[in-house]
Amino acid sequence: FFVIFFDYMYIVLSFLFDPALTSEESVIKWYAFAGAVVFFLINLLRYSKAGTIYAGFLSIIVFWGISFYYNTAAVDVFSMSIALAIILFIGYSITTSNKLMMVEANTKKMMERYLPPQLIGELYKKNVSLEPGGKNQKVTILFSDIRSFTTISESMTAAxxxxxxNEYLSEMTDIIFTQQGTIDKxxxxxxxxxxxxxxxxxxxxLRAVKTAILMNKALVGFNKKHTQLKKNIEIGIGIHTGEVIVGNIGSDKRLDYTVIGDNVNLSSRIEGLTLHYSCPILISEATFEELSKESIEDSFCLREVDNVIVKGKLNxxxxxxxMFFDTDGEKDIVLRKKEEFEKGLQLYRSLKFREAIKQFENLKNDKLSKLYIERCRNxxxxxxxxxxxxxYTMKTK
Structure with missing residues (x-):
């Protein structure tokens, strides 16, 4: 619209102050000039590159055709043609530049919904585009869910x-963004x-695991702010690493940057296991293998839980x-729990169920050990x- 305003102001001022416009023929040439510009601008608003170039050439042809039809030398047609070409070029250049800026702004606004600001900056720095379509890529997927939220929400109004x-998701989003995670949905x-x-x-x-730990720690403060709830909220988090199809997927009217594939489904299933095993954070063996001993810091350790066939899978x-901790004292307790439990797990898998029960009973406050005690008795x-x-084969999701 700035281009349209500029061009019309140029034409109007030319009519008012150009002394050459004294004859009817001259005025007709300026009408032809203005008409050519209008024709070009109408096509310019369509944002079609090929159409705009075509309209530019056609505008000049129209101007020359009308000018030579009247066959007068009152106005220098050649000079006016050059002026017309310059105006068309400026209009095209400014509009194209504005279009690119609009596309970039809309793309950035779209990415801000699911990407942290520092990751967006990195994408622009490396000139990575998020075009429609997908590609196979290895990723780590984190699923989190509030346990028994339906029951908790029954005591609340819709508002x-x-x-x-909104408060919960905002707090969790900030944590995810600090670890440069991409929110899928x-x-x-x-x-x-x-x-x-x-x-x-x-x-x-590693960043996925750190995110899961920070999300669980954030619940302590979150629950303190919501004492009106009948009980503290708890979340279950499942993490899995594998190859998926990733990209902007959807229709021509709506696209979402997302991942699809069997490994996405498995990640969700692992999150569902957190309730059964009474473990806040569970990861798959594929994720476990990605966590090299050098990368694991003194803030958490990993204990083997089970070999489980989730619903819908054959293997x-x-x-x-x-298992995470903050102090050296907590670290010692967690490491001892891990060691004692894994001894019991080995006895369980060796069919030494009575010995396994005695071993698991050493961990009196460990809900996972209580689960295995029940299995051993069965x-x-x-x-x-x-x-x-x-x-173990899961019968439910």
Whole structure:
């Protein structure tokens, strides 16, 4: 619109102050000039590169055709043609530049919904574009969900639920962004986050685990602010690493930057296991293998939990619990719990169920150990067959 205003002001001032416009023929040439500009501008607003170039040439042809039709030398047609070409070029250049800035601004605004600011800056620095389509890429996926949120929300009004979720999701989003995670989507109280897309890094899995720990720690302060709730909220987090299809996926009217594939489904299933095993954070063996001993800091350790076949799968997945701590005293307690539990797990898999029970009973306040005690008692009553390999099959999601 700035270009249109500029061009019309030029034409109007020319009519008012150009002394050459004294004859009817001269005025007609200026009418032709103005008409050519109008024709060009109408096409310019369509933002079609090919159409605009075509309209520019056609505008000049129209101007010359009208001018030579009247066959007068009152006005220098050649000079006016050059002026017309310059105006058309300036209009095209400014509009094209504005269009690019608009596209970039809209793209940046779209990316800010699910990418941290520092990652957006890195994308522009490396000139990485998020075009429609997808590609195969290895990522780490984090699923989080508030446990029993439906029950918790029953005591709230609709407005209170929305306010509560907005506050919770905002706090969790800040944590995710500090670890440069990409928010795929919010699903009610659940959050799906990607690490490793659009930009990959060697510490994607580690940042996912750190995010899970920080999210759990943030709940302490969050629950203190919401004493009106009947009980403190707890979250379950499942993390898995694998190859997925990642990119802008959707229709020509709506696109979402997301990941799809079997590994996405498995990540969700692992999150669902956190309630069954009473573990706040569970990771798959694939994620475990990404966490090299050099990268694991003194803030958490990993204990093996089970070999489990999740619903909808044929092969088992080995899962681990992320056990975190803040002080050296807490670290000693956590490491002892890990060691004692894994001794019991080895006895359990060796079919030594009575010995395993005694070992698990050493961990009196460990809910996971209580789960295995129940399993051992069931196997004492109903021994597994000779082909049993210690794998547990989940019957529900």
């Amino acid at each position: 209170e639920v929305v306010c509560f979720l 919010f699903m009610g109280d659940a959050i799906m986050t990607i690490f490793g897309a659009p930009l990959q890094s060697n510490d994607d899995a 088992f997945v080995k899962i681990y619990e992320v 196997f004492i009553q109903n021994p597994p067959d000779e082909f049993w390999d210690g794998t």
